Amino acid sequence: RKEVEQDPGPFNVPEGATVAFNCTYSNSASQSFFWYRQDCRKEPKLLMSVYSSGNEDGRFTAQLNRASQYISLLIRDSKLSDSATYLCVVTPGGNTPLVFGKGTRLSVIA
């Protein structure tokens, strides 16, 4: 069973669209949750942490459902610059290693 599973993608959306990504994780001991962004052939960069109450950062909203072991990311008003691969990442917490999903590719089209 894969530890972190994500929508396969790719998602091709027009500028201004709203797009949602989903992720499920198998380790019920996971305590910390993140969305990372990765551009082609570049390093992953932290987009936002995900908190139990849900959190928002500008056009980005993340939600966590611990009971269902499910995480989501919503991007509103998509920009061309949002085109990237979005990685769902979990960890038991502290300084334990991050576990990455395979990522979902987003292409925002003019």
Added chain:
Amino acid sequence: EPEVTQTPSHQVTQMGQEVILRCVPISNHLYFYWYRQILGQKVEFLVSFYNNEISEKSEIFDDQFSVERPDGSNFTLKIRSTKLEDSAMYFCASVQNGGEKLFFGSGTQLSVL
């Protein structure tokens, strides 16, 4: 923003050769990591390092791999006898003790021929 620095950015080697990938973590960080990403695949954990010793390693990190912090700034990953399947992007990362944000270097693309 502080940066994790990795060298070289690209490394081409022959199968069976040894390679050393170098990283300079952020100066006040205490935990260091190596991850790898095979083309088209997910980012995979290799090893974590704290207080001058390995704190955790994955199944991928077998006897051909080793890590070292030879001085106060560098953190290296050595692959003793490279195989074709070692071809991947290798990322170094560091984090403050208890910090949430992991800082990644820009990676070393290793190609084994």
